[in-house]
Amino acid sequence: MVKGTSYISKTQVQGTNDYNTVSKCSMIKNGYFKDEFVSSFVTKCSRRTPLIHLGYYMRMLTVDYTLRSYLDVMSDSEVQIISCGAGFDTSFFRFVEEGLLKPQVSFYEVDFEEVVERKAECILKSQSIKKCIGPLQSNPAGVKGLLTSQYRLISGDLQYLDVLERRLSAVGVKFDVPTLLLAECAICYMSEQSGSKLIEWAASKFTDATFITYEQVHPDDGFGIVMKKHFEDMRSPLLQLNEYPNLEAQQGRYLSRGWTSCRAWTAFEMFLKITSPEERKKILKLEPFDEFEEWHLEGCHFALMVASKGSLNDWFFKLSKSINFREDCAEERVQIQWLLSTASVPRFAHQTVLINENNVLVIGGFGRSSQSVHGRRGEILKVSMRSQDEIMTSSESYVKEIKPKIEVDALHHSCTQLSLHSTDGSTRVFVYGGRYSPCRPVNTWPVILNINQQGQETSVTVVETNKKSDKVPEPRWRHTAVYIKEHVVVYGGRTSDLKVLNDVFIWTVEAKDSKITWREIKSSAESRWPPARFSHSATVWQDRTMIVSGGLGEDILPLKDIWYYNADSESWQEVCVCGILPRYSHTSTVYENKLVLIGGVNILPGRQPGVCVVDLTTNSCIEYALPVSIIILYFYYYYYSSSSAQDPSYPIMLHNHTSEVIDNKTLLIIGGGGNCFSFGTMFNSHVIKLNLDELR
Known part of the structure; x- marks a missing residue:
């Protein structure tokens, strides 16, 4: 030394x-x-x-x-x-x-x-x-x-x-x-x-x-x-x-x-x-x-x-010539600009559900409780946001704890909002998979949550469903689940023995009695099928297509491919997008025929993913860089980076987060971070707001 x-x-x-x-x-x-x-x-x-x-x-x-x-x-x-x-x-x-x-x-x-x-x-x-x-x-x-x-x-x-x-x-x-x-x-x-x-x-x-x-x-x-x-x-x-x-x-x-x-x-x-x-x-x-x-x-x-x-x-x-794993990717555009909301959601590996225009529920994950203790979280958080068009005040956003009758304290699970509603108009959410520890999977049979919003009050109860069948799909986490054609489509994930999955399951919840059934989509010798993966992202386009992006493959290296799953033909198609960065542990959404990929992790030095916008009509993409640590300006009760910079006091890591679109044009990035045992547990301190109209 x-x-x-x-x-x-x-x-x-x-x-x-x-x-x-x-x-x-x-x-x-x-x-x-x-x-x-x-x-x-x-x-x-x-x-x-x-x-x-x-x-x-x-x-x-x-x-x-x-x-x-x-x-x-x-x-x-x-x-x-x-x-x-x-x-x-x-x-x-x-x-x-x-x-x-x-x-x-x-x-x-x-x-x-x-x-x-x-x-x-x-x-x-x-x-x-x-x-x-x-x-x-x-x-x-x-x-x-x-x-x-x-x-x-x-x-x-x-x-x-x-x-x-x-x-x-x-x-x-x-x-x-x-x-x-x-x-x-x-x-x-x-x-x-x-x-x-x-x-x-x-x-x-x-x-x-x-x-x-x-x-x-x-x-x-x-x-x-x-x-x-x-x-x-x-x-x-x-x-x-x-x-x-x-x-x-x-x-x-x-x-x-x-x-x-x-x-x-x-x-x-x-x-x-x-x-x-x-x-x-x-x-x-x-x-x-x-x-x-x-x-x-x-x-x-x-x-x-x-x-x-x-x-x-x-x-x-001679030895170094073969050490070249840096991919030829599109040059990143100017750094994105974001707003850091007053809302603080110190969680990662959680899931979120948009229950109405400006209210989001945070379910499960690892984080701090009201007693500031790190651990798996069973209480549900409600994040209330004002529209971007409204005047920002001290009540611009707030977070409230909800104590459900059942604790959904899993990590890396999925929460999928169903179109089914109970007689009182409450929302139902399909909770599936996840883990307590890398050796303990949970929710091998789905849990249906009933979410009732009355004014400012929100209650969460569990819907009684049929008992588990004798046979269930392999327990998993870090998978994806989306709602298409009255069904929940589950794809991929990993298991407790680090098996990487590429199976597709269709789950159905009956409106009459909430009975749950499932079936597996089998691949044929003639059909193309995406490689196995976990920590990928999936979203829905045009009500019939699931778009799967990135993830970690069987070699535990980040992927950069994009696949369409057509719910009508139950078939896959790969889409070639040049210049896209590899990424996993990211989120995605579709906005005006554009696939927006938010954050993630890769292994490229100095090129961690920011926000990628893929034009689904031309299959071209634009990569936007994340802010770096320089100067930040403060205004009132929220932070705005006019120079697209991160504040070193509030570092932002866009992985293990979730994202939701409110008021049809504002993307919320909620939570994120990870448990780095070398440098400490890391939570994003603020909910991030992105104006989707600026990502063009």
């Missing part, structure tokens, strides 16, 4: 090393990665969540792959590896155990004196590690650490380069030998000036070298704002992130400071490069897991940079 500025202390940075080591230990103990040495550096291996395991798996996999590739390419040469801010990294011990380190390889680790002392103590207590490093050698004057013939662990501060250079020379570093310098989440804690000096010093001192960096990028979107704030709250701020926010800026940093070439990839791009589809499926089934959005976003907000010069200029080139 590195010494910080007045904003960050050595102790705080060293604390990140301890947290990282425990997280890696937990990840390894749960079968993601093989490393028998990391447990020697922790007092207690506390269990982390599957999302944290996957994040550290990508990180460890990426750095390990890069080091192994360097050793393989340079197998016949004398080489050096210098790990800057090494912490409790175990790469050297693992490579020795596997026989990867030939005698001509020298491995150096540099860190704070306190970290070096603790690491040396752990090494000397472990017989297996002592065997890896071999006999100890005496330290040169003024150098603290632990030295052997191949392994040299020394104390040093990366901010003081003159001292660092003298110590490296004293322990045997040769500046004319091909050298790999590694900074794994280390430079990010330095000041911009100190970090740039280190990069420039390395380029000037080493004749043939490569500089490998792994750290955070993209601080300006909703997820990036939350990530950046997390490190600030931990008192270990990312001091260079604003100066070098994306892959292009990171590459430019090295090229402008003496390095001949530099390439950069996100952690998720590296993950796809290194692992096979079979390995990815195996990894995802190690533990119950359903936080795909946060996993993909985290993978897009960490990156590997490889800068090179001299004889090492092209060493990574």
Whole structure:
């Protein structure tokens, strides 16, 4: 780790090393990665969540792959590896155990004196590690650490380069030998000036070298704002992130400071490069897991940079040519403009139903209650909005809790409004699927809610239906359900064993006695059928056609296709739309023969989906970018971004949300966010209003 500025202390940075080591230990103990040495550096291996395991798996996999590739390419040469801010990294011990380190390889680790002392103590207590490093050698004057013939662990501060250079020379570093310098989440804690000096010093001192960096990028979107704030709250701020926010800026940093070439990839791009589809499926089934959005976003907000010069200029080139998962998509237009309403709905993975022109019910999901406790929510919220044409006042919107007689506290379920009404004119809603946890599906048989609106009062009761049949469709969540021709059409979803579905079921609710029946639509050998998917979106066009867009496929990668399901012929047709961004966990609606796709998640660096408008008559599309974090103006009781910017105090993430159209032209985006166990639970603070007339 590195010494910080007045904003960050050595102790705080060293604390990140301890947290990282425990997280890696937990990840390894749960079968993601093989490393028998990391447990020697922790007092207690506390269990982390599957999302944290996957994040550290990508990180460890990426750095390990890069080091192994360097050793393989340079197998016949004398080489050096210098790990800057090494912490409790175990790469050297693992490579020795596997026989990867030939005698001509020298491995150096540099860190704070306190970290070096603790690491040396752990090494000397472990017989297996002592065997890896071999006999100890005496330290040169003024150098603290632990030295052997191949392994040299020394104390040093990366901010003081003159001292660092003298110590490296004293322990045997040769500046004319091909050298790999590694900074794994280390430079990010330095000041911009100190970090740039280190990069420039390395380029000037080493004749043939490569500089490998792994750290955070993209601080300006909703997820990036939350990530950046997390490190600030931990008192270990990312001091260079604003100066070098994306892959292009990171590459430019090295090229402008003496390095001949530099390439950069996100952690998720590296993950796809290194692992096979079979390995990815195996990894995802190690533990119950359903936080795909946060996993993909985290993978897009960490990156590997490889800068090179001299004889090492092209060493990574052949490997990197195949690391290209960035799709050729339409250029995004100007950022959309939105209104942030006074209404606050801190929920995600919920569903909504429009019960009249300006009132929306929020059913289920994960969120905060009136006691501000996170968890599955059984109470129903009523969100009341004024029309966009009305004068905005302090009563522009409000949210009220409704206590139903049954709690629908599922996540990733579906709620479909039926045309059926009871004798008192109340609305009926078909609730189907969902989960409590990734191992516990619910609502395997639909629940019918009766919603009665009398003036300002709303009541919710359960309609008595027939008992469950002996056979039911496979329990699912992250599916879609729409109402067409007096039927509920359910498509796709996923199961508790991560099976991805592409079946279609037709559910019917009898008006007379609310009896529920179902049947499956079978595909034929002659008919085309969309690939299996979950977390897609579906909406209805012209009362007879279900439009399905995006989702996650069986390979757990975002899709960008669009399919029509015709309810009359019970057949599918794919629609080719050029330039559309891949996305999942988005919503959709049809407005004046235009399909509007709202938000979502993909794996493209710096190109998280905004709002896409697809012309259904020409099959062309326009992609609008989401606001980024710059300046925001405040007016009265709501916020308006005249510069299309996000307020860093209220980051917006458009996934796991819902959307409803009110007054025939205003789109409400309700809730959204996710449970990112690395950076905290994230809720969108405000209901968003979009004027559909502006999306042309």
